Amino acid sequence: MDARTQVPTRLRPVGPWPGGLSRKLADYVVTKSVRARNTRPLVSFTFDDVPETAFIHGARVLEDRGVRGTFYVAGGLTGTIEAERRLATAAECVALHRRGHELGCHTFTHPVIQTLDADALTAELDRNRDFFASLLPDLTLENFCYPYGIASLSRKLQAQARFHSCRGCKPGINFGTIDLGMLKAVPIEQATEPAAIEAVLDETVRRNGWLVLFTHDVAPQPTWIGCTPQVLDRIVAAALDRGCEVVTVRDALRRIGAG
Ligand SMILES: [Zn+2]
Structure with a gap:
């Protein structure tokens, strides 16, 4: 992700970092493979930060x-106000959970975990776990998303040992042998043409795959990494119209035989 002026501060990683090779390895070396056994195409809508x-x-x-x-939440961001956006509060995260959405882990302070x-990664994950345990004692954060979609091979191995799945930002459809250490995901951004996502949905149906979509803010005037409610609704409707099962990441893992 490059440093564009409209990028909310929290989403503008500073770089470059050493270890570009390790990052590529994290993206491309399958480290937690599962053979998908879903009977229907699956689509998961995910939200980062958030x-x-x-929420609204x-x-x-x-x-x-x-x-x-x-919703992949970094507990340390909850309730904070940045120049370009306001983050959901802890109470709103609790409401999401109570309304049947899944809360996932996104570290506590949203660092580039490759660094x-x-x-330090253990401390981040423990802190986020403890933060949510204080809000919802019965909640387990089962699934993880890498801040900025970036990992090194060693941090990937560490994260995948703690969570059922870890999501990145490498675009693509998950099908066949899936890497639960680095789930592929397709962004829905301000500039995204819904028709382009509909084409990916068609491909998901053809491959009987699992499409994981992600966005950030959902607002009438979104940032460049967000989308409007209308676009989101059109894509949800398109997935359902095609006979896809729209489920949380947790439920999708059960459908593919990994949960
Ligand atoms: Zn993030």
Whole structure:
């Protein structure tokens, strides 16, 4: 992700980092493979960080269609106000959970985990686990998303040992032998043409795959990494019209035989 002026501060990683090879290895070396056994094509809508508008509009769009999403939350960002956006509060995260959405882990402070050593990543994950345990004692954060979609091979191995799945930002459809250590995901951004996502949905149906979509804010005037409620709704409807099962990441893992 490059440093564009409209990028919310939290989403503008500073770089470059050493270890570009390790990052590529993390993307391309399959480290936690599962052979997908889903009987229907699957689509998961996921939201990162998450902005308050994803709670207000994103969750509602899904609920109005009778489906639920996965929200990857960094506990340390909850309730914070950045120059370009306001993040969902802890109470709003609790509400998401109670309304049937899945809360996933996105670290606590949203670092580039490639820059962390093993102990520092453990501390990030423990802190986020403890934060949510204080809000919802019965909640387990089962699935993880790499901040900025970036990992090194060693941090990937570490994360995948703690979570059922880890999502990146490498675009593509998950089908056949799936790497649960680095799930592929397709962005829905301000500039995304819904027709382009509909073409990916057609391909998902052809391959009987699992398409994981991700966005950030969902607002009438989204940032460049967000989308409008109308676009999100059109894509949800397109997935359902094609006979895809729209499920959380947690439920999709059960459908492919990994949960
Ligand atoms: Zn993020």
